[in-house]
Amino acid sequence: MKKIIFYLMALLLMNIAGSCKYGYDDVSNALPDIQINNVTEPGVVPSQLFLGDTLKVTPKIVYGTDASAKFGFRWYKQYSSALKLISEDPSLAYRLDSLGTWTLRLEVTNKQTQVTSSATVGFSVISHSERGWYILKETTDGNTDMDLVRMTEAGAVDGVELNVLGNTGNTLPGKPMSMSFVYNYNWKAPGTSYFTSYISTIMPVSQKGLATFRMRDERVLISNKSLFFDDNDGNNNALTGGISSPLQSIIINNGKAHLMIQGMQAFLPAIPGNYSLSPYLTTSNTSGSYMLGFDELSHSFVYISSKASAISYFPDRYLPLNCKISSNRMNGTVSFMENTDGTINPDTLYSQRAYAMFHETDRTDRCILLGLDLAQVDPLQSLYGATKYSPVMYADTISYDKYPAMKTATTFAMHKNYPLLYFAQGNQLNSYLIDNKTIRQGLVTYSAGEEITYMHFAECVYDTKNFRNLIVATYNPSNATYKVYRYTVAGNDIIQVGDPFTGKGKVKSLIYSAPNYSYWNNNVYRNY
Amino acid sequence: MKKIQYLLFAIYALGLFSCQQVEVPIKEQAPYVNFYDSTNQYRRCIQTKTLNFYYENDTVTRDTVWFKIVSLGSVPSRDYHIKVIECKTNSNALLDMTNAESGIHYVPFDNPGLQKMMVLHKGALLDRIPVVVLRDKSLQDESRRIVIRIADSDDVKAADQHPDTHGDVAFVALYISDGLAQPTKWTSTFFLGAYGKVKHDFIIRHSDKKWDDVFINSLDNNSKTYFLYKFKNELAQENLERVAKGLPVLTEKNGAAVEFPQNYY
Numbered sequence: 001m002k003k004i005i006f007y008l009m010a011l012l013l014m015n016i017a018g019s020c021k022y023g024y025d026d027v028s029n030a031l032p033d034i035q036i037n038n039v040t041e042p043g044v045v046p047s048q049l050f051l052g053d054t055l056k057v058t059p060k061i062v063y064g065t066d067a068s069a070k071f072g073f074r075w076y077k078q079y080s081s082a083l084k085l086i087s088e089d090p091s092l093a094y095r096l097d098s099l100g101t102w103t104l105r106l107e108v109t110n111k112q113t114q115v116t117s118s119a120t121v122g123f124s125v126i127s128h129s130e131r132g133w134y135i136l137k138e139t140t141d142g143n144t145d146m147d148l149v150r151m152t153e154a155g156a157v158d159g160v161e162l163n164v165l166g167n168t169g170n171t172l173p174g175k176p177m178s179m180s181f182v183y184n185y186n187w188k189a190p191g192t193s194y195f196t197s198y199i200s201t202i203m204p205v206s207q208k209g210l211a212t213f214r215m216r217d218e219r220v221l222i223s224n225k226s227l228f229f230d231d232n233d234g235n236n237n238a239l240t241g242g243i244s245s246p247l248q249s250i251i252i253n254n255g256k257a258h259l260m261i262q263g264m265q266a267f268l269p270a271i272p273g274n275y276s277l278s279p280y281l282t283t284s285n286t287s288g289s290y291m292l293g294f295d296e297l298s299h300s301f302v303y304i305s306s307k308a309s310a311i312s313y314f315p316d317r318y319l320p321l322n323c324k325i326s327s328n329r330m331n332g333t334v335s336f337m338e339n340t341d342g343t344i345n346p347d348t349l350y351s352q353r354a355y356a357m358f359h360e361t362d363r364t365d366r367c368i369l370l371g372l373d374l375a376q377v378d379p380l381q382s383l384y385g386a387t388k389y390s391p392v393m394y395a396d397t398i399s400y401d402k403y404p405a406m407k408t409a410t411t412f413a414m415h416k417n418y419p420l421l422y423f424a425q426g427n428q429l430n431s432y433l434i435d436n437k438t439i440r441q442g443l444v445t446y447s448a449g450e451e452i453t454y455m456h457f458a459e460c461v462y463d464t465k466n467f468r469n470l471i472v473a474t475y476n477p478s479n480a481t482y483k484v485y486r487y488t489v490a491g492n493d494i495i496q497v498g499d500p501f502t503g504k505g506k507v508k509s510l511i512y513s514a515p516n517y518s519y520w521n522n523n524v525y526r527n528y
Numbered sequence: 529m530k531k532i533q534y535l536l537f538a539i540y541a542l543g544l545f546s547c548q549q550v551e552v553p554i555k556e557q558a559p560y561v562n563f564y565d566s567t568n569q570y571r572r573c574i575q576t577k578t579l580n581f582y583y584e585n586d587t588v589t590r591d592t593v594w595f596k597i598v599s600l601g602s603v604p605s606r607d608y609h610i611k612v613i614e615c616k617t618n619s620n621a622l623l624d625m626t627n628a629e630s631g632i633h634y635v636p637f638d639n640p641g642l643q644k645m646m647v648l649h650k651g652a653l654l655d656r657i658p659v660v661v662l663r664d665k666s667l668q669d670e671s672r673r674i675v676i677r678i679a680d681s682d683d684v685k686a687a688d689q690h691p692d693t694h695g696d697v698a699f700v701a702l703y704i705s706d707g708l709a710q711p712t713k714w715t716s717t718f719f720l721g722a723y724g725k726v727k728h729d730f731i732i733r734h735s736d737k738k739w740d741d742v743f744i745n746s747l748d749n750n751s752k753t754y755f756l757y758k759f760k761n762e763l764a765q766e767n768l769e770r771v772a773k774g775l776p777v778l779t780e781k782n783g784a785a786v787e788f789p790q791n792y793y
Contacts (some may be wrong), residue, residue, distance in 0.1 A: 075666075186750060195748065195750075225640075229751070229754040229758075230754075230758065260752075261753065263750070264750045264754075265750055266750075266754070266755070268757050268758070269757070269758050269761065270755055271761075272761045272762075272764070274767055307757060307792055309757070309760060309761050309764070457534075
């Protein structure tokens with residue numbers, strides 16, 4: 001027994017002595033690092049990609065001087081606290097199937113040594129439908145739909161999608177009236193109990209319906225009666241228009257104003273009172289600006305503040321050196337109103353103004369071009385603005401005898417940087433330089449069958465590639481098609497940009513969408 | 529040596545046959561029961577409910593309110609009769625009102641018919657017991673409260689094994705009325721301002737909603753903004769019409785004009 005124990009102990013000691021023999025070389029034979037190239041370098045993976053595209057990345061692995069080493073690859077999509085394996089191929093080819101910010105992680109492992117190295121790359125995925133022109137149109141059967149002309153970041157046309165409302169069964173009944181951008185729409189998805197906020201949407205409005213359309217996935221979230229809080233609203237719609245500001249959206253239904261504060265999910269009940277708002281509204285460039293409108297019952301300019309409980313009128317008080325024209329009981333109607341840059345009040349430097357085309361009730365031989373000081377709807381202008389005075393600071397009588405072209409003008413648009421009024425007569429585009437009171441006719445004359453149905457000076461300052469274009473839409477009744485022309489304006493020169501967009505129907509309005517929704521919201525006043 | 533080998537083999541053989549499945553015995557305690565506290569916050573006032581006959585038509589003369597109970601200590605192996613008694617407490621968790629009277633405002637708990645429903649059923653960890661409320665005319669003038677606790681019965685003990693002082697035990701409260709009563713959710717910071725019965729009636733008329741605790745609980749912030757906006761405007765309109773008829777503006781019984789806050793939620 002003792003011998004057995006002795007032999008066992010000796011064997012054990014020998015094993016211990018010989019066990020560490022092969023570790024001597026470890027310190028002097030260091031393993032090289034695995035270098036992962038062609039993944040995180042600028043330009044390899046673009047910072048912005050599109051939903052539905054396939055991302056392809058081919059990394060280049062460098063492992064010291066050993067070109068024969070074998071590696072395993074694992075590609076992960078990184079979530080807030082988890083990794084999801086999406087590929088084990090050396091090169092990644094992965095379809096981008098969701099919107100938002102993506103983070104991809106690549107882990108490369110040496111198959112022999114099991115040493116691993118990793119690289120991470122991030123980018124954003126946007127929808128193709130977040131950048132482009134949304135065209136509000138009257139369809140051939142008298143209802144309302146939208147077409148989308150997609151644009152690349154560089155400003156080229158990237159495809160067209162027709163009838164984006166009708167494609168999902170959401171054509172709005174009646175003729176189109178207006179279209180506005182709502183930055184912070186609040187929505188409760190069906191089957192859920194919570195609201196999602198800051199959904200940026202476009203709100204098309206027709207005579208009898210309206211909807212919120214989320215550009216990211218071209219989805220109509222809510223429409224018609226569901227867009228009113230009160231069960232009594234939305235039953236007999238006679239919608240005539242609407243605009244949005246950073247504070248709130250307004251629609252006019254049966255002459256009454258309904259407000260939807262940014263961050264809400266529906267429109268409040270009509271603002272009470274004895275009034276009937278015209279569809280022409282504008283705002284100043286201040287984020288808290290009131291909305292300037294016109295009451296067709298009292299023939300007065302009015303303003304609507306945030307969550308207003310009443311339509312408000314300006315006092316009959318006048319700044320020195322102005323026209324001393326009351327904005328109340330003006331005995332006429334307004335057929336156009338838009339804002340532009342520049343000062344109209346000589347006593348201030350406030351650089352936002354609007355012009356309105358006014359028609360007296362008892363005169364048919366002339367119209368009056370009114371200049372309006374938008375400081376009066378800017379609550380921050382406590383000294384010379386903020387509803388303290390009449391906003392009318394300029395009145396230009398335009399006699400039809402002297403300017404016959406104005407008598408038959410059908411559509412108007414303001415240049416957004418200086419006081420130049422564009423107006424259309426049939427198929428002819430003209431301009432009226434307000435300061436000089438001079439008309440230029442025939443800036444552009446379209447083909448005989450084309451009638452101008454819409455014009456707007458689109459100043460986009462909220463995209464990576466900004467632009468200023470005069471937009472003119474025409475309609476040819478013989479084939480029920482529209483064309484949308486874009487022009488740059490330089491002094492007296494109007495230069496067409498690209499080919500016109502074409503489609504079926506008659507254009508009522510356009511809006512340019514860009515993914516920078518916050519910045520767009522800060523500049524939404526440019527739409528009006 | 530051989531002896532050692534045999535010994536080792538015997539130990540090994542014993543080990544092979546020594547393991548067998550044995551059922552783990554479940555320790556059964558004495559059965560206990562209490563009202564169910566969904567929050568696990570060890571509150572004294574475990575559940576609060578309201579019943580207002582105001583929203584029912586005149587043919588309704590009684591109604592039943594159910595309170596959840598929970599079995600503690602064991603799963604009931606048979607039906608257990610539950611004993612409920614009135615709890616005399618002045619806890620700050622209760623709304624200040626007079627206690628209801630047994631037999632006038634609610635069916636007494638020792639009523640034989642009611643006793644049949646006071647049961648924690650066999651196998652039930654959660655169950656419920658009723659309070660049958662009677663629509664007495666006095667409820668039109670004054671709201672009442674029914675505050676009850678569980679006491680030991682012949683079958684099951686109350687989980688609150690305190691001396692019968694009422695002050696230390698858990699209880700539930702039921703507020704009953706037959707007229708507009710201030711909802712418990714309508715506190716001093718409620719978005720519609722101070723409570724008043726005329727105001728309460730006004731908002732019910734102008735919204736066709738009950739404006740009870742259940743409805744108030746369902747409101748999101750934007751809905752509150754909508755209702756405040758709506759009521760302010762409609763109150764202004766109603767007051768204009770009243771003044772045009774020579775009537776004063778809408779006021780509470782104490783003469784205070786009905787008003788809504790100016791600031792939105």
